[in-house]
Amino acid sequence: MEIIIQPSAEAATSVAARVIARLLREKPDAVIGLATGSTPLLLYRELIRMKLDWRKVTTFNLDEYVGLPKEHPQSYHSFMWENLLGHINIAKKNVHIPDGNTNDIPKFCAKYEKQIRAAGGIDLQVLGIGTDGHIGFNEPTSSLASRTRIKTLTQRTVQDNARFFGSEDKVPHHVITMGIGTIMEARQNLLLAFGPKKARAIAEAVEGPITSVNPASVLQMHPVTKVCLDEEAAAQLQRADYYRWVFDNKPGWQKI
Ligand code: F6R
Secondary structure (H helix, E strand, O other): OEEEEEOOHHHHHHHHHHHHHHHHHHOOOOEEEEOOOOOOHHHHHHHHHOOOOOOOOEEEEOEEEOOOOOOOOOOHHHHHHHHOHHHOOOOHHHEEOOOOOOOOHHHHHHHHHHHHHHOOOOOEEEEOOOOOOOEOOEOOOOOOOOOOEEEEOOHHHHHHHHHHHOOHHHOOOEEEEOOHHHHHOOOOEEEEEOOHHHHHHHHHHHHOOOEOOEHHHHHHHOOOEEEEEEOOOOOOOOOHHHHHHHHHOOOHHHOO
16 A cells, blocks of 8 residues: 555645546546545546546446435436536446446346456546445445445444435435455555544554455555545554655656
8 A cells, every 4th residue: 555645635636636647648548436425526626627538438436325316416426427527528438337226236236347347447446435444335344355236334324424415314225336356456546535534444444454344454455556645534644654755755757
């Protein structure tokens, strides 16, 4: 894991945006995995501002609520079109977001995995992290080998996401999410986390044991994972000074 600590969420986002911009320049037909939630909002704003060429890019979103109509303002379909896809020159046929209204969830999930494989696999997966360490909606104790499937949100995640829905009882309990095994097959992972509420989950994921109790900790086994943090999300890291020193002393060819 490469831990990149920046003074603010804006600065950490700018590093992440540069990583994505470089990939799109080097591989115009890249396959990008996308996340939703508060964390990537700044990133999507920055990517729109950069006016990159998305014509040949394919995207796969991590997850979607089950049973929420696509048009619902809090569906991840609405989120993605409103915050990124509607503002870039991506081809609609290249956009993939799990269908939370499918009438055959296992069949849909198997097809989603097949579509990712057929696209050549994910080159770069954008990730946020839950306060409980979830990535995608792989909640604590998810199988570290899991594939795209239905999951039940923890009560903590339901509480965390109530801010989007106005109240807890409006948050769907079920989601379709890429599995941890699916995420681990991405060639590169880019995890972003900002604010004090993420500090504990980040410290456990980066410096704790690899355990399904903090699903993000499995990223320690991934060969190319960058973790872009603001100071607040990095606050509980024991080796923060070392990570800063590494970033500040990268050889020229490795600079972001
Ligand atoms: C969203 C997703 C989740 C979020 C996580 C953090 O597609 O997969 O893992 O990244 O719940 O959410 P925010 O960014 O709202 O704190």
